Amino acid sequence: MAGLNSDSNGVKVNEEEATVHYRDAARDKAARVSSRAPPPRYSDVYSSGPLHTIVGVRLPCKPPSTLWDLAVADGKIASIEPFVSHPHDIAHLPGVLVATERLLAPSLCHAHIHLDKCFLLQDPKFLDLEIETGDFNEAMELTTQAKSRFEEEDLLRRGRQLIEESIHFGVTVMRAFVEVDGDVKFKCLDAGLKLKKEFEERCEVQLCAFAQLPLFSGEDGGVEIRDLMSQAAHREGVDVVGSTPYVEQDEVKMKMNVRWISMMALFNGKPLDLHLDYNLEKSQDPLIWSALEILKGRNWTERGGKRITLGHCTRLTLFSPEDWRKLKDEISDLPVSFVGLPTSDLFMMRNESRARGTLPIPEMIQAYKLDGAIAVNNVGNAFTPQGNCDPLSVASLGVAVYQAGTKKDAEILYECVSSRAKAAIGVPSASVDFAVGDPADFVLFDRLDIGWRCRKTITEVVYDAGPHRQTIRQGRLTTT
Ligand SMILES: [Zn+2]
Missing domain, CATH: 2.30.40.10 (Urease, subunit C, domain 1)
Structure with a gap:
């Protein structure tokens, strides 16, 4: 044969x-x-x-x-x-x-992937936007410039390429982030909806309408982006809503961000995806404690709130065992999953002494019984220039990053890009x-x-x- x-x-x-x-x-x-x-x-x-x-x-x-x-x-x-x-x-x-x-x-799953800003470093249309310093501010700047040129044609072409390559790596479901803001309006979302339909027989594309920009700190105090996000949350085909509290200018506004987006998720019966605590600074208090307090204050579980997925969270790598145990207690019965993004974090996340950090997902699962997964995040852009669309390559990287070399470790790493990744985005597996x-x-x-x-x-x-x-x-x- x-x-x-x-x-x-x-x-x-x-x-x-x-x-x-x-x-x-x-x-x-x-x-x-x-x-x-x-x-x-x-x-x-x-x-x-x-x-x-x-x-x-x-x-x-x-x-x-x-x-x-x-x-x-x-x-x-x-x-x-x-x-x-x-x-x-x-x-x-x-x-x-x-x-x-x-x-x-x-099969494999992308628990966290940015559909609209993939392949900016490969696409001829954006070749002038080269990485020169390789830091977070430059990545934001380059991406903002690229976003100002986004059109349906390139959004579809790049997004289609990402989904196609992902399917060939074994992916059957993905949570895809599409940004909504005053610059792109609904361009990314509309392209995402078309791709979701185009691939519906081959891959489930779970679309997250995503506020990468501040919801309260913008020039107009975030009025426009909140209006657009409210409309997006009602759109048919939008499965999830999400935001990035860490981009707000101060802690008060970060909490306002969590309050607003969690209300949006709850009222629309949609899962919530927060990109939280993206730093490695001991001096910066993690927002996660306030975020959990806000979610519990909304009686999330009693009101049938859907899954809450927390991405990045690199600040938590500085937690002591006592902090982790407290985190498990505070989460209590909230349906919270963490998604670590080691490929991006290793490139982008370092503190002043150049130490690196990414969520210790296998340890969080094994030692603290938390729910977790790992994911690709970005492909071919200034946030993550290296790597491809293969979730399994992230599991493979995890062997080194988490020093997880045993058979049991390897099985957990596989689950982190398969069954646990699907669980993190609320999909049966x-x-x-x-x-x-x-x-x-x-x-x-x-x-x-x-x-x-x-x-x-x-x-x-x-x-x-x-x-x-x-x-x-x-x-x-x-x-x-
Ligand atoms: Zn991300």
Whole structure:
């Protein structure tokens, strides 16, 4: 069976044919970009018939020497049985994917990614905006300049590229931030809504209408941005609202920011995403204590408030064990998740003595029983010039950043870009220990023909986040 594969219709093709299809698709895509014609829908190019059997896979929590057959029905796992099928007899059948000896794991998730400001460093339109100092103020300045030139055409082109590349890395769901303010108005949001629709069959794009700029400290006291954000929160297709309290000019306004945006989330029945405490200064009091007080003061849980996701929070890296325990107590029954962004934080976040810091997510999970995930954040812009759209590369970086090298550590890191990432944005997921009834959202690693270097375990894919993946969402292949 070496070299054989199945397309989304379950029809057997070999690797060479698949490569040719891929090259054709890439050439078609390049032509589309240059002509600026709207792309065809994925379903017009690739058939998307459902799979009903995935044959001969390795599973994360089973011994790597054992192989399994998964039956899929209605987008869920219908059964998990020891491998007994005969691929030579069934590979030609529609809905059968022969994946002998490949590792099947839960699909990946971007818990935090900026859709509108991706690839600014690669896009020819913005090539004059080069990094010269590489600090936060410059990143804000360059991004502000870029935003003044944003148009639907480049927002769609760059955003489409990010989603497409993410799907090829195994992503089936993402929380995508689109900024709303007096400069871009609804340009980013409108493009995000179009992309959400365009990709709805292949990837769930959860849109967060996001106030990156101050809600109270602007020239007009934030009147315009608050008006725009209020309208955005009501828009169909906007799933989440979020803001950045740390950009306000003082602590009073930071608290006003949290009060206002949390009210907006609660009244509209939407999850809340706050980018908080983005500093490493011991002298600066963390805002998180006030934020939790405000949220509890709103009777968040009793009023059915949705999930609260807190990103960045680098200031918390200076917490003592006592602070962490207090944090767990203060959160109490609030549905709070933390998202660490190590790729961005390592580039951008340092204190005066040049110490680095990023949320110690694995320790927060294991030692303090907090909910957490890690994410890519930015791709190809002045906030994070390095890295790509692969959440697994962040898990791989985590092995070094958190000195998390054991099998158990690797499994937690994988969960942080998979099941825990989905939980952090309120999406159901299979755990790495698959069970019947779990969503059939998977990533398949490696090809059939690479022999003993084929990665067999979660530990191996976290150590080596190499390419060669296929993505399955709701029981359908979303990549070739
Ligand atoms: Zn961010």
